[in-house]
Amino acid sequence: MHRIGYLLTDGFQMLALGTQSVFEFANSVLDQPFYAVEQYAIEAGGVRSSMGVTVSCKAISDAGRLDTLVLLGVTDPLGNPTPADLVDFLKKHSDIWRRVAGICTGAFILAEAGLLEGRRATTHWAYGRTLQQMHPGANVEEDRIYMVDGPIWTSAGMTAGLDLALALVEKDLGNDVGRTVAHKMVMHQRRSGGQTQHSELLQLSPKSDRIQNVLSYARKNLHRAVSVEELAESANLSPRQFSRVFTAETGQSPAKALEGLRLETARLMIEQSRHPLEIIARETGFRDRRHLREAFVRGFGVPPLSLRRESRA
Structure with missing residues (x-):
């Protein structure tokens, strides 16, 4: 059983949470529960999304060893900074997860925790240069759908999170399962990480x-x-x-x-x-x-x- 934890902060983007459907359909394709997905926050309780929807979360300190930790971005990472206690937690415990992924501006959280130092990464095109300026030790490629550098995965904004989640499934279960999941989700084109975000x-x-x-x-x-x-x-x-x-x-x-x-x-x-x-x-x-x-x-x-x-x- 692959345990995937979604780590939420106040103001998280609801569309990024929807990427969990990729793992749900992967279980459906396999006809068995290969993935177990749960929501976490730095403290147990409700976390409010950018649309005002509140999601109940467990405390990340109780999660134990996860296979993959997924960090969700916020609409404005400059106006909604990452809580300091979350950054401290990631710095201390990043080695207990096999993979860590940042969807959209979730890359800012990874960078603040030092996890992008010396690594290639991407984020929403509107914040790529800002991320590079704030964290010059990272190698930000602002025009990529998603990037993989060792155990660190990052994606561009909005629907690119679906491409990253599908790439995780393909890495775990192979291209055939990935294609079937994409077909079930009516994803008419599976974009590779190398494709551009825009013109x-x-x-x-x-x-x-x-x-x-x-x-x-x-x-x-x-x-x-x-x-x-x-x-x-x-x-x-x-x-x-x-x-x-x-x-x-x-x-x-x-x-x-x-x-x-x-x-x-x-x-x-x-x-x-x-x-x-x-x-x-x-x-x-x-x-x-x-x-x-x-x-x-x-x-x-x-x-x-x-x-x-x-x-x-």
Whole structure:
């Protein structure tokens, strides 16, 4: 029996609590109680959600050894800080659980307890940069659906918690059970951890028409080797001045943004078309299939063929 404990704090998001359905349906698929799920808080009693619904919880100090501890995020982690006694408890007892997962802004709780130090993690896209600034020892990849680094699992916001829970089930019980659970829950696509939370272009959101036009120019010419110098020329700026202005407006260097646009376009072609990888690589500006694969693994954490198989499944 795998014991899973959901640790709640006042103001927790109800949607994150709904991820328990993944474990419920896994039990149904197996036709036996493989998972036992319970709610905990730092003290026994009712914990009020962001919608005002109160959930009865046991004291986490009475939970004993859990297989997986799941921390739920709150709507505003800056305006609703983690209780100090919860942070102290996690620091002292984090080694008694096989896995610890933070859904959405639950990553902030993990970071405050020091559990993200030196680890890769993600969170809701609106708070990714804030998490990185507050905890520079973590490696926050703000555009991932979920991340796994050893025993620490983190997810993006809202429905991404379902993807993380399903990934936990697949890790425990295999892909066949995971696919069946997804089918029962009408999850039309099982997203891998490497998929983006939103559009690369939306994330960049430049402040001026000049840089917006540069991005449009870059996207129209991804099929060939566009250089930073060429982008600078399209903006009527010197390469040095262009790099400074571009980074100030978007938060990324031109080279990094250009690779992000190539990867996003390639990902969409892989998910939505049947083109061979050689053609996709050529159409998105990568040297060849091998170069595309290397960029995919570096950017998304999964090879392109794995993403294609998952999107078709």
